[in-house]
Structure formats: C-alpha cells, structure tokens
Amino acid sequence: MGIEQEYAVTTPGTNLDLIRASYLIVNSFDRVAEVGWDYKAETPFLDARGFTSEGETVRVSRADNLKINNLLVNGARFYVDHAHPEFSTAECLKIKDTVAFDRAGERIITLAAKRAMERLEPGTKIEIYKNNSDRKGNSYGSHENYLISKEAYHRIFPPSSSPPVYLLKYLLPFFISRQIFTGAGKVGAENGVGSVKYQISQRADFFETILGAHTTTKRPLINTRDEPHADRERFRRLHVIIGDANMSEYTNFLKLGTTAIVLKMVEDDALSEDLELAEPVKANLAISHHPDLKLKLSLADGRKLTPLEIQQVYYEQARDYIKGKGKATLEEREVVAEWGKVLKKLADDPLALRSEIDWVIKLWLLDRYRGRKGISWEDPRLRKMDLLYHLIDEKRGLYFLLEQEGEVRRVVSEERINHFLSHSPEDTRAYFRGECFRRFPSDIVEANWDSLTFDLGGEKLIKVPLPDPTKGTRAEVGDIFKKVKTAKELLSKISA
Amino acid sequence: MGSKEKQPEKRKSKEKEEKGGPTPKEEVIKRGEEIEKRLKKLDEIIDDVLSEAEENPEEEAQRFVDSFKQEGGE
Numbered sequence: 001m002g003i004e005q006e007y008a009v010t011t012p013g014t015n016l017d018l019i020r021a022s023y024l025i026v027n028s029f030d031r032v033a034e035v036g037w038d039y040k041a042e043t044p045f046l047d048a049r050g051f052t053s054e055g056e057t058v059r060v061s062r063a064d065n066l067k068i069n070n071l072l073v074n075g076a077r078f079y080v081d082h083a084h085p086e087f088s089t090a091e092c093l094k095i096k097d098t099v100a101f102d103r104a105g106e107r108i109i110t111l112a113a114k115r116a117m118e119r120l121e122p123g124t125k126i127e128i129y130k131n132n133s134d135r136k137g138n139s140y141g142s143h144e145n146y147l148i149s150k151e152a153y154h155r156i157f158p159p160s161s162s163p164p165v166y167l168l169k170y171l172l173p174f175f176i177s178r179q180i181f182t183g184a185g186k187v188g189a190e191n192g193v194g195s196v197k198y199q200i201s202q203r204a205d206f207f208e209t210i211l212g213a214h215t216t217t218k219r220p221l222i223n224t225r226d227e228p229h230a231d232r233e234r235f236r237r238l239h240v241i242i243g244d245a246n247m248s249e250y251t252n253f254l255k256l257g258t259t260a261i262v263l264k265m266v267e268d269d270a271l272s273e274d275l276e277l278a279e280p281v282k283a284n285l286a287i288s289h290h291p292d293l294k295l296k297l298s299l300a301d302g303r304k305l306t307p308l309e310i311q312q313v314y315y316e317q318a319r320d321y322i323k324g325k326g327k328a329t330l331e332e333r334e335v336v337a338e339w340g341k342v343l344k345k346l347a348d349d350p351l352a353l354r355s356e357i358d359w360v361i362k363l364w365l366l367d368r369y370r371g372r373k374g375i376s377w378e379d380p381r382l383r384k385m386d387l388l389y390h391l392i393d394e395k396r397g398l399y400f401l402l403e404q405e406g407e408v409r410r411v412v413s414e415e416r417i418n419h420f421l422s423h424s425p426e427d428t429r430a431y432f433r434g435e436c437f438r439r440f441p442s443d444i445v446e447a448n449w450d451s452l453t454f455d456l457g458g459e460k461l462i463k464v465p466l467p468d469p470t471k472g473t474r475a476e477v478g479d480i481f482k483k484v485k486t487a488k489e490l491l492s493k494i495s496a
Numbered sequence: 497m498g499s500k501e502k503q504p505e506k507r508k509s510k511e512k513e514e515k516g517g518p519t520p521k522e523e524v525i526k527r528g529e530e531i532e533k534r535l536k537k538l539d540e541i542i543d544d545v546l547s548e549a550e551e552n553p554e555e556e557a558q559r560f561v562d563s564f565k566q567e568g569g570e
Contacts, residue, residue: 006569018567083567135561140569215570241570368535369542380557381546387564388545396545405538 001147001260002091003102005245006084006140007109007392008129014120018083021116021126023067025085028119029112032073033441036065038448045213048157048224048236053213071447075424075434076101078108082216084140085109085128090430091147091449091469095257095331097425099249100412104420106130106392130245131184131390132202135383137191139206141215142245143223146238146260147469152267153236157224164211166266168300172210172222173275174262174314175242176284177307179204180293181342182255184244185359187366187377187386189289196289197377198366200359202244204288210280215241221284229449231467238263242284247390247399249411250356254342257335261318270321273313276300291363293346308347315339355409362389365398432472440487456488464491 009021016024039058047053060068070078075090087105092098113126120126133139156167183200191205199205212220223239230237240259246252265271277283278298286295287307296304315336322328322336345352354364366382375381391397394404402408424434429450436444436452445461446453450469454462466472477494484490518526547556 008564008566010564012563082569084569086569129564134564134566136565138566138568140566143570216568219570365542368539372539380554380561383561384546384557385542387561398542398545401541401545402538405534405541407534407538 001093001095001098001256002089002145003098003105003256004086004088004141004143004145005102005105005130006081006086006142008131008134008140008390009083009085009113010127010129012125012127014124016120016124016126019080022080022083022085024116024119025109025112025126025128026070026078026080027067028115029070029072029078029108031070032437033071033444034066035069035071035437035441035444036062036446037069037071037077037079038446038451038453039065041448041451043227044225046226047160047213048153048226049160049211051160055214071437072108073424073434073437074101074104074420074422075430075437076105076108078112082140085112090424090434091428092425092430093427093470094425095253095260095335096412097416097420098256099252100416101420101425102252103249103412103417107417107421110392128392129387129390130247130392131387132245133186133190133206135186135188135190135387139191139203139219141241142243143215144240144243144256144259146240146263147230148236148238148263149267150232150234150236152263153238155266155269156238157226167222168210168280169274169276170271171262171266172280173277173310174259175221175240176277176280177287177310177314178255178258179244179284179287180307180311180346181258181339181353181357182243182246182251183288183357183359184246184251184390185362185386187383193285194289198291198363199288200291201288203242204285207242207281207284221280230469234467235469244358245390246358248356248358248361248408250338250409251358253411254335254338254357257331258314258318258339261322261332261335262314265318265321268321271314271317273317274301275305275310275313291350291359293350308343311343315343355407361399361402361408362386365389365402426474426478429466429469429472431474432466432477435477435481436487436490439481440490443487454487454491456491462491464494 009018011021045053045055068080072078077088079086087109089101092101109128113128117124117126179201184202186199186202189196189205193205206219207221208218209220211222211224212218213224221242223241225239228236278300283297293308296306298304319336322332350360351364353360366385389398394400424430443454444452445455450466452464480493484493547553550556
C-alpha cells in the first residue's frame with residue numbers, strides 16, 4: 001500500500017508563485033541521480049469499466065522530466081503535480097510502515113522547503129500545509145493505493161454494461177462512512193454545498209458523482225483509473241481518492257488498516273451485508289455535515305442507519321473474518337481491536353478520542369479556544385486555527401505542538417520515521433528500486449513503479465520490469481546486492 | 497467477578513493511607529491539577545501562535561485566512 005500526498009504551499013509576503021515554489025521545493029531535496037519518470041509506462045485513461053476515457057498523454061522533454069521529478073533513494077517519488085509538491089511513499093507491506101513513511105514525507109518536504117528558502121532572497125518564506133482545501137473551493141488530494149487481485153478488482157468494477165452492484169452494496173458504504181474516524185475536520189463548508197459550523201471531512205464538499213476516472217473535475221467517490229503499476233494479469237491497484245490528509249498517526253493507521261482489511265475481505269468474497277445507500281453522494285456530504293453522528297441515512301432497501309451503525313456492521317464482519325483467519329497478522333488484529341474501541345467511543349463520547357482522531361482533536365482544540373475567548377464559530381481565528389493545525393512546522397503547526405506536549409497518541413517510533421528518510425521498505429519491490437538508486441545512480445535513466453531503465457553504454461537501454469510488488473525484497477535480492485559491484489553485474493545475476 | 501478484581505486495588509489504597517501516602521482523593525486532585533497545568537500551557541502556546549499579543553488578532557486572522565489560496569490539484 002502507499003499514500004500520495006499533495007501538499008499546499010504558501011509564500012507569505014513574496015511574489016513567488018505556487019508553481020515556481022513547488023518546482024523549487026522538489027528540486028531542493030537530495031537528488032540521487034538524473035533519473036526521469038517513465039511516463040510511457042502509464043495508462044491513466046484506461047477505465048476499470050472497460051473503456052478508455054479522454055485525456056492527453058503526458059509528453060515532456062528529458063530536461064522538464066528531471067525538473068518535475070525527484071526520485072529518492074528511499075524508493076519514493078517527490079514531484080510537482082499541478083501547483084503542488086507531491087510526495088508518493090514507496091510501496092509498503094505493513095500498515096505502520098506506511099504511516100511512518102508518510103511522516104518521513106513530511107520531514108523530507110520540510111527540509112526541501114528550508115533549502116529552497118536558502119536559495120531565495122533573505123526573508124523569503126515558504127510554508128507547507130498537509131491538508132485538502134484552501135476553504136475557497138480548491139481541493140487537492142491525499143490518495144491511498146492498495147494492491148488487490150485482478151479478480152477482486154473485477155468484482156468491484158464489472159464490465160461497463162453491468163451496474164457495479166457489488167461496489168454499491170458491499171464496499172461503497174464503507175468508504176462513505178469511514179470518515180467518522182478518518183476525517184481531518186474543517187471549519188465551515190465550501191464549493192457551494194450549504195453552510196455548517198464544523199464538519200468531519202475536508203473533502204466531502206467536493207464529491208459530485210459515484211464513479212469516474214478523473215480526479216480534478218466531476219470528482220468521483222470511487223476512482224476507476226485502471227492503472228495497476230503491476231502485472232495486469234494478476235494485480236490491480238485500487239486508487240482511493242475519498243480520504244483526507246491525516247496529521248494523526250493513529251487516524252492514518254486506522255484509515256489504512258481498516259481499508260486494507262475490508263479489501264482483503266473483498267478478495268475473499270467475505271462481505272455479505274448489503275448496506276447499499278439510497279443516495280451515496282448526498283450521504284457522503286450529509287455525514288460530514290453532521291459531526292453529532294446522529295444522522296440517519298436512507299438505505300436502498302428502506303432501512304435507516306447512522307454512519308456509526310453502518311461502520312459497526314463492517315467492524316463485526318471484519319472481527320469475525322480476522323478471528324476465523326489463521327494467518328491474520330498482528331497488525332490486522334490490532335486494527336480490528338482499535339476499530340471496535342473507536343466505534344464504541346464515538347457512540348458513547350466522541351471527545352474521548354481527542355488524542356486520536358483528527359476531526360475530534362481539532363474540534364476539541366477549537367471548542368476549548370472558543371470557550372476561553374467567548375467567540376462564535378464565525379470568528380476568523382477559528383479558521384486560522386483550522387489551517388494551522390495542518391502546518392508542517394514544529395514551532396507553529398498546531399498538530400505538531402500538540403504532539404510535542406504529549407497530547408496526541410503516537411503509533412510509530414521516531415526511529416522508524418527517520419529510517420525511511422533514506423531507506424526503502426525491505427519487504428516490497430521498493431527495496432530493489434531504492435538499492436539500485438543508491439548503488440548505481442548514474443546507470444539508471446528512467447523509472448516507474450513497475451520498471452527501471454538502465455543505460456549501460458550499449459546500443460539499447462535495458463528495461464528491468466518489476467511486475468510483482470511483493471518481489472525484489474531484501475530477503476530475495478539483498479545477497480545479490482552484496483556480491484555485485486556494478487549495475488552490469490547486477491543485471492547479469494538477476495537475469496540468470 | 498468484578499468485585500473480586502477490585503479488591504486488590506482497595507487493599508493497595510488502604511495500605512497507602514496507612515503508610516502516609518496520598519489518599520485516592522488526593523491523587524485525583526493532584527492529577528486534576530496536573531491536567532489543568534498542562535492545558536494552561538497549551539492555551540498559552542496556542543495564543544502565542546495565533547498572535548494574541550497583536551492589537552487586532554481577529555483582523556490578522558482574517559488576513560491570514562484570505563491569503564491562503566491554492567490551485568486545485570490531483
């Protein structure tokens with residue numbers, strides 16, 4: 001699994017525009033080599049429903065490619081996307097490693113912004129925010145990626161002629177209702193969807209349709225981009241765009257963990273409770289706009305359930321699934337245990353989660369401030385606090401300050417986060433990619449998630465496919481790296 | 497079953513009282529004071545970040561919010 005985070009950038013008091021600032025940031029972090037991104041390997045317009053949607057294929061010069069992309073020694077991709085610097089974690093096998101890697105991304109972009117400022121006139125400021133909207137109708141994503149089997153993917157997305165019955169009945173209600181423990185919270189509403197003092201999710205105001213391949217217009221709850229970044233005959237990537245950017249490690253852990261388990265249940269056809277919502281897009285927004293969690297949602301079969309009740313059904317199915325599954329990992333067991341505890345606290349007293357769940361932490365902080373100052377929800381100081389919660393700055397970022405004061409629950413160690421600043425996960429193909437970047441940087445010309453292209457001085461470039469994200473681990477290729485001194489020797493060994 | 501589990505706790509508290517340590521009530525008060533102290537510190541930190549020392553924190557906050565402008569992404 002992995003996370004792609006688009007960061008917001010501000011340049012207070014300067015004329016530096018956001019696109020230039022994004023380029024400067026991305027190019028200010030350690031570049032291991034002149035490795036470009038292999039856009040030829042991408043299929044962004046293939047739709048899971050079996051057709052190709054309209055769009056332009058990316059064509060950039062080698063020079064521009066290198067300006068846009070900075071491929072890191074930890075196997076991650078740090079790049080410019082639209083007017084945002086974006087950090088895509090390397091592929092992780094463990095949930096907590098994904099959380100730690102995402103946090104390493106925060107540190108990498110902080111360091112990059114610091115170096116970028118040093119290259120500018122004295123006094124120039126660049127600030128980085130990990131959130132999803134500017135509160136003026138502009139949204140940017142925090143996407144999750146999960147590797148699933150081709151069969152499970154086709155269960156979710158049948159051919160275009162068939163309605164996505166499985167998705168609507170068994171999976172979509174999970175994604176819509178999970179915001180009650182994954183939302184990052186937001187003061188007010190935007191994008192012309194009505195008004196509210198405080199809402200659960202940053203992104204709910206922006207979704208307009210159920211399914212779609214695009215992410216910038218007519219934003220869908222479920223993205224149908226059929227781009228596995230792996231062997232199409234065996235795998236697919238579920239590209240999840242409905243989530244918020246999480247500051248809390250615990251929230252991120254629960255978001256990734258519950259979703260990974262539910263997707264395993266899809267693979268095993270273990271979801272049996274039909275929870276189809278009558279109006280999914282409206283339900284997604286309505287849940288967010290009701291932080292009291294009391295809203296009853298209409299189901300297609302006429303029942304009315306709260307988002308908590310819907311999540312309880314998923315939790316109970318997952319609990320039984322994990323219990324009956326001999327090979328469940330310790331992490332999976334931990335996720336299910338925490339999932340149950342969180343749902344209980346949300347039902348009994350949501351503020352009991354003021355150290356764990358982003359939207360509750362922020363609400364507690366805002367409410368405390370409101371009470372002390374005697375101000376209304378319309379006071380701009382609350383909107384400022386809302387933004388500052390997401391500021392990636394140890395001295396001024398409100399989440400970071402809460403963390404320093406021990407007010408929020410940690411899930412991963414500092415050691416693990418710092419490890420991922422310069423090391424890839426050892427249990428996925430990211431290990432092979434990262435080690436190649438570290439050892440043979442000048443021999444690699446292009447990379448994508450599922451390939452590396454070497455230039456060893458011969459007539460042709462040599463493309464090494466990495467079609468299985470679970471291969472190329474340290475256990476598999478660690479010894480080979482120890483024995484070889486050149487990229488040529490490496491390629492000769494692995495081809496043998 | 498519940499009462500059986502609670503007995504050792506009761507015994508411990510009684511032992512503490514006998515030894516002259518803080519009573520449960522005193523412990524609760526002490527813990528409350530610690531939380532209050534912690535939250536007060538947090539309030540001060542937040543006031544500092546929100547530029548409460550400035551003359552017009554509301555106006556400053558409005559300027560900050562207005563200047564936070566991004567382009568759509570994804």
